[in-house]
Amino acid sequence: MVRDPFASESTPSAEEICSALDDPDCREIIRNLEEPMTASELSKRCEIPQSTLYRKLELLTESTLLEESTEIRQDGHHASKYSVAFDEITLGLDEDRSLSIDIERPARTADERLAELWSEVRKET
Numbered sequence: 001m002v003r004d005p006f007a008s009e010s011t012p013s014a015e016e017i018c019s020a021l022d023d024p025d026c027r028e029i030i031r032n033l034e035e036p037m038t039a040s041e042l043s044k045r046c047e048i049p050q051s052t053l054y055r056k057l058e059l060l061t062e063s064t065l066l067e068e069s070t071e072i073r074q075d076g077h078h079a080s081k082y083s084v085a086f087d088e089i090t091l092g093l094d095e096d097r098s099l100s101i102d103i104e105r106p107a108r109t110a111d112e113r114l115a116e117l118w119s120e121v122r123k124e125t
């Protein structure tokens with residue numbers, strides 16, 4: 001089996017994803033992310049204090065519902081931007097009646113895959 005270098009190493013459980021979606025602040029963040037935004041922009045738009053917002057962004061990125069990318073700026077003060085990382089989520093029951101979840105992800109361009117790969121390399125160094 002060939003490993004997809006762009007796939008997440010740890011897939012969150014259905015319970016983790018449902019927990020993130022159950023949070024009203026998390027839903028408000030997702031609702032307002034029509035385009036990639038910084039935490040500061042989201043804090044203003046969603047009217048959520050930044051300290052709370054950062055916890056919610058971490059919850060959403062760990063549950064793979066949001067994607068964090070780095071905006072490279074000429075002044076050297078790079079910024080993290082967040083975007084929605086799914087098109088559709090489907091909940092269901094497996095044969096053993098356990099909760100299952102299927103997340104439909106948007107198609108990624110070669111540039112996006114390269115940017116993600118570069119971001120992962122930067123985390124390792």
